[in-house]
Amino acid sequence: MSNNPQLNKGGELQHLLTTEGLPAPILLNILDTAESFVGVPERDIKKVPLLRGKSIFNLFFEPSTRTRTTFEIAAKRLSADVVNLNIASSSQSKGETLLDTVNNLSAMHADMFIVRHSQSGAAHLIARHVKPEIHVINAGDGRHAHPTQALLDMFTIRRYKRDFHNLCVAIVGDILHSRVARSQIHALTTLGVPEVRVISPKTLLPTKVDRLGVRVFHDMAKGLKDVDVLLMLRLQNERMLGARLPSAEEYFKYYGLTQEKLARAKHDAIVMHPGPMNRGIEIDSAVADGKQSVISQQVTFGIAVRMAAMTILAGN
């Protein structure tokens, strides 16, 4: 099990499960391919026939509207047939196991599974047990990984900053529980970003996070100094219940992004957020809607990046 379960014998992408361990050329290929899809929605016919006749199953074991919808749109723009399954409300509650569900759907000649699950490693488990001709895209597993989100973030960064090799990027917020943060860290370090920072109180940082190649800050003012890109994370309300934080108000005061704190970063720094945002908790509305925010562009690019990932997987 030590070899990378995402790559086939030829070293090509078989599944997209995590950004960890993927060589830079594979990541860049996804970004380059995505560039060619950015213009598609502006055409008269918003579709390309690349995945015509392919069946893509959206397997969402955890509720999601936004991510599921972007995958659905991406698949439809590639002319694939899309089936959406919200498993949380169907077979799992009848006692069917995860792999039973997957096997049943495989028997319906699926070509690709888009999987979201509340448990870390769920997409790896499915990838290990599907037939070799089926591809799996991880659309978020527990706290582990959310590679397409990280790739659309990389795409957005490249659009605005062009080169990764001279950037300072700060990820702010609940790193511990964030699959987005883990995938961003691996993608940024692989693409050659020289300084990746995480800024967070100690209760929201995983042990030995520095081993992932990041610099740790607990003080926003210091951590944001001279930063080119700010990646904000969503703070879940339940963090207050688990004794990790005293209150949303205190969090906002010390770790919420305001114009004042943003002024510490470079004047042309961009602000990103994977959504959905908690305005007034991790980010102030004035920043979220301000001129340095590229949050709505992220959503647009997200479709192109997912189209790229699907196209590349289907071709391997």
Place this chain on the structure above:
Amino acid sequence: MKILIKNGRVIDPKSGMDAVSDVYIVAGKIVAIGAQPDRFQANHIIDAKGLVVCPGLVDISVRLREPGLEYKATLESEMRAAVAGGVTSLACPPDTDPPLDEPGLVEMLKHRAKSLNQAHVYPIGALTQGLQGDRLTEMAELFDAGCVAFGQSDKQLLDSRVLMRAMQYASTFNFSVWLRPEDAGISNSGVAHDGEVATRLGLPAIPVCAETVAISNIVLIARETGARVHLSKVSSAEGVAMVRAAKQQGLPVTCDVAVNYIHLSEMDVSFFDSNCHLVPPLRGISDRDALRVGLKDGTIDVVCSDHSPVDEDAKLLPFGESEAGAIGLELLLSLILKWATEMKIPLVVALAKITSESAKILGVEAGHLSLGVAADLCIFDPDQYWKVEAASLKSQGKNTPFLGMELQGKVKYTLANGILVYED
């Protein structure tokens, strides 16, 4: 029935014997080692040339899954696994369904085990009713029914007052209390060691202090109450150091390590291998190394398999949802030999950790080759390699991190009460 085991390398850790010799068995008992007794005419001769003849292994933590959990394993399947692994005495934790908290259940289990006529079964009684952690069990009655010690298995006692009373009451009768040190509040819903791998994989983590805080509590209460305490499955370097300190203070504390932990670490979880989902979690490499040293220097008294058969479906789940545990009855010997080879420890010393020392922890007459004792023997080829494969494992559970690997040391014959109960 008279049996002669000839030309074997006879190793008896208790006496320190390690020499090529012959073992003579009459009516289920060892009657001579070395010189042939008068009028001995063997009905059966086992040629043990090139093999090691040692006491039947004593495994102090084996889940037989009876009563109540027969879909995971049965007494029949696990007894076959035991003797195939050379294990002739075993202690089973109380975490069955219902738990072993009533004398009737214990008697039935002992009776069922005895009728199978293979390994000897020594139940560990529940310390609290239903393992719920609030009311004490009838320990004295349970002892009379056959329990050799009392514990909570992996169910934690949340209330320190109950823990203290339980230890006080047990010490009234000089019963040993077995506890796996873990502060349930700290470990919470964690499934992996709080280290690099859990950080990378995004797995809810259990810090080392979940173990050390609990050891500290237990040791302090043991000192206060005078109870005999056995700490099960110590997993961390700091934990080993605390046990060492407690022993240096002369406290009646013993401890064990489960065999997987002296070979594996968090790194083996790799890409979410649910066979490496164990409780406590596999910890860092430095922890593993400290366990190996602690076992060598005697801080850790014995090694158990912590055999836990889990059905396949319960492992084919995302790591955090998969059921914890690994089988080990059939791997215990090979994995001890592996440790002994790597640490350059003589066989006679290494085998004590799974024979004479384990019997001492249980307080039972087993694990040595004295004249007149029941002929429980394990005869193995120390040089033969074998492959760990689902099809060849006798246990109903096939869940082990070593699946597919080659291990050294193969059991060839097992005798229990002088009866050949396993032959390879």
